[in-house]
Amino acid sequence: MNDQPDDQAGSPELFMFLASTVHDMKNSISVLSGTLEKLLSANKAAAAASDDYPQMSHMLYQTKRLNDNLIQLLALYKEVGKPGYPFEPAPQQIGELVEQVTSQARVLLQSKGITLDLDFPHDLIWTFDEDLIIGVLVHAINNAIRYTRDRVSLTIRVDGDYLDLRVEDNGEGFPPAMLEAGAAAMDAQRSGVNFLTNSSGLGLYFSREVARMHKHRQRTGSIALANGGTLGGGCFILRLP
């Protein structure tokens, strides 16, 4: 009982400063991505022809990336540092999960001309931390958007005692270094951070931590990366007990 986290990292002033800075950055990103989404979806027909459209679309992609990273950093900082992420698994309907994930990726997908295939049991109920799982899936889809040719799929199904969630694309597949990083992420033998050198390391690390937080009856969540899959490109797999 005496190893409580009462040694808050850094001074309270610094913590307050960081918290308010984050608050500020989040506001700016919200406005930035909101405005871009509005511009991209308002002038769909007219603007698609203009030269600026792909550039705006790319701006939106980068904004989303920035936001993903920020969310992940915040969640991780609290996990690794203190005072900890308030992990809160609750029963959720899969239809609602998909609704929230797809709505976040919708404009970006449209602006890049990418189709999203969905296959999921709408009324199924599963217990997980909703905000964290949305974060992992949106990140995986944004990542697939970077690698795909023109098609991304989100497939959710029950596999034995696990919920199996897959994001696949029809691109070239993950480069060997990424697959290696994915394997390292789930390997207990390797030290926790050596795969962080990769540019996608943070996202993988975040996804792995989220997966591992989910435990039920001696079973633990996991992630995996593979190539091939139903669309022939990269495949991100999240399994939740």
Added chain:
Amino acid sequence: MSSGFEFTPGEGGVDWSDKRYLLIDDFVGIRQLLRESLRNLGAKHIDQAASGGEATVLLAKTRYDVVLCDYNLGDGKNGQHVLEEARHRNLLLPSSVFLMVSAEKSVESVMGAAEHQPDAYIIKPITEGVLLTRLNRVWLKKQIFAEIDQAFGDKDYLRAARLCDAQASQNKLHEIDLLRMKAAMLLKAGEPEQARVVYERVLEDRDYNWARAGLAKIRMRNGEPEAARQMFQAVIADNLYYIDAYDQLANAYLLMGKMEEACDVLERAAKLSPNSVPRQRNLGTVALKLGNIPLAERAFRKCIEIGEYSVLKTVDAYFGLARVYGNKNDPKEAIRLLNSAVHQFAGNQVELRAKITEGLVYHESGDFRRARKSGDELEQMLVSEPDRPDTDTCLEMATLLFAVGVKEAPKDLLCYLARNNDDNQVLLEELQRVFDKARMSEEGEALIQASRKEAADMMNKGVLLWKTGKLNEAVEWMREARVALPNNLRILFNSAQILISHLQQNGFVRELSEEAIAVLMHVDKISPGQQRFAQLMEQLAMMAPAPAALASSVGDALEAMGDARQREEE
């Protein structure tokens, strides 16, 4: 399926276009963005506020259906303060949806008390899909809970528990929440064994912290604080941030008389979640009792600081800090604080309690002449004010009065406590100890005996009248008994029972039903969680010609008691 995802108003069966919205954010860019999103849902009535103060003014004027509130609002009130004040002052409809928006998922979100929780949290940036999904979900949940909340508000806990069961069988998605509510209702109805069954059933599925803590609370109630302590510690070991378990663990330690351990636990909890007014107050109170003056001072100061913008701000922190100054031999500063407290807080016998604290401060700092003067003034106040404060305050006052040399007033106070608690053996022994300390053991014993007999005689006469069928006289006699013994649980319960008999035998009379409800509301306030309370409330509810009649009577009774209707902590 493709990625085409358009917003159609009415999705999920709810029409969001005719609702009234309030947006609260200090950043104008965010307000514009959110307004845009709401317009896409078809919303027409959208008000905005840039600060917590502005929001409170608008909330007092208009009953909004949906409130979107940023947690971080710059200087002044934050989102939590806005929510607490809105709930406390009944500025929200039962159907209102309050969504808290924040840049990150806050620890407070899972460890705060249930009555201060928003309906949902949303992490920035808000996207329309997430907003709509959560609005629909909360709306549906409110529908499912509407009748249960109504029964809860009427304090018909047994009915509320039954309604939870009925809904749980139909709503798989909300089953766990419904079972949690059911267990909480059963605890309030004084049925811990039934609540235990619910918690154990939930735990078969998953290790929910609240269910484990619920089982521990039942052990504590059953007089097993050591077993409860172990269970609370196990919950904390598995989840360092389940702060409710810390507060309960401290209670378990207090029950075992282990004040230092209780203080340590509260100190840890206050470090994890420092912005709770009640927690800082409890920490300060325990630290003061232990003589840890620096810790007590920090806690009371923090309590005053965070209370500045909160409806939960408490005069206790001022009294506590005044005692700290007394201990530091600075009675001047203590008196200045007490004056400020009387100035800021009205009602609840603040002046009387300030005077008690003043006497304690002078006594502790060795100024016996001034302490005696405070004692004499207290005696005068007791003459002109017939209502007595809570038991602890009365005991503290009697102890002080004896210490400064006042003789009659403290005797009366202790007799008052003996009359009103004539079958509470623990308290009666405590009263005897106060007499012992004042070197009045024998006189005290006789006084306590006489007071108990007085209470027993009054009750026996009422019961005799009732049993011999003289119902009108019995009702009349119990009214007098309640004036003489306003806080005696047996008198109060029998009073309500006799009123109910009258209603059953002579037909429904609205005035008598209201009288019974008022008596029971008073019981639930001074001693919550009584089995007999829940049973009598249920009988009354079944007799009422229309459910609405009961609801409005309960509302009136609560209002008369100055008790805002709100969701309470489990």
